[in-house]
Amino acid sequence: MITLYGFGTGFGLPEISPFVTKTEVQLKMAGLPYRKERAMPPASPKGQLPFIDDGGEAVADSTFIRAHIERRYGFDFDAGFSVQERAQAWAFERMIEHHVYWGLVGARWVDPVNFAKGPAHFFDGAPEHNREKLREDAQFRVAENYLLSGLGRHGPDDDVALAVRSLFALSVQLGDKSYLMGSKPCGVDATAFGMLAGILSPFFESALRERAEGFPNLTAYVDRMMGNYYPEFAWTPLRQAA
Numbered sequence: 001m002i003t004l005y006g007f008g009t010g011f012g013l014p015e016i017s018p019f020v021t022k023t024e025v026q027l028k029m030a031g032l033p034y035r036k037e038r039a040m041p042p043a044s045p046k047g048q049l050p051f052i053d054d055g056g057e058a059v060a061d062s063t064f065i066r067a068h069i070e071r072r073y074g075f076d077f078d079a080g081f082s083v084q085e086r087a088q089a090w091a092f093e094r095m096i097e098h099h100v101y102w103g104l105v106g107a108r109w110v111d112p113v114n115f116a117k118g119p120a121h122f123f124d125g126a127p128e129h130n131r132e133k134l135r136e137d138a139q140f141r142v143a144e145n146y147l148l149s150g151l152g153r154h155g156p157d158d159d160v161a162l163a164v165r166s167l168f169a170l171s172v173q174l175g176d177k178s179y180l181m182g183s184k185p186c187g188v189d190a191t192a193f194g195m196l197a198g199i200l201s202p203f204f205e206s207a208l209r210e211r212a213e214g215f216p217n218l219t220a221y222v223d224r225m226m227g228n229y230y231p232e233f234a235w236t237p238l239r240q241a242a
Helices: 018-029 062-073 083-110 112-117 119-123 128-149 156-174 187-200 207-212 216-229
Strands: 002-006 034-038 051-054 057-060
Touching: 002 018, 018 034, 018 062, 018 083, 018 187, 018 216, 051 062, 057 062, 083 112, 083 128, 083 156, 083 187, 083 207, 112 119, 119 128, 156 207, 156 216, 187 207, 187 216
Parallel strands: 002 034
Antiparallel strands: 002 051, 051 057
């Protein structure tokens, strides 16, 4: 039995982290039994979530977990794809994880209202005498990484505009298809779903969410993926929420 370590439910989502969501959906895609446990990043071999324990072997980072699943269990998330299609899927995954992700970080962690509503509560269990300092230090480190990513070097309108260009690319790629690469979900769909659901969750108000809602095929895609992989989760379809 595989054990998946993640943050757990929160922010109106079945899993707080888009990267843990990616791995969980890929485990579901592969039809592998697993159990899920809550953990914090320091417990991971790489200091980040997700990580898995598979028969005593710890594997950290969602991309390496996918490679482990493919290698150990012989499951190809991109089965039937040409070399060119595999390259396209990889390019979109990199765009999502290294560009769109930072838009999500800015909306959740850098925006003071959203930080107070969401990530600040990660430290509610800390000793009261240093709780606020832990919150301030964490927000500062994330904001510093946001700056280093490149998006954080721009004003609040420009950084959203850049992230929306990537959302537009995803919308164009999806078109009227059910999934990013065709009629069946593949590996990159797990990545896209985790990130888009995080942006579009009604829990947070943000300019990025408002702009993302302007892509009807992306909102329908998130609803479709949520129904496919988290049918038990109390999710109000985005069209109704809007």
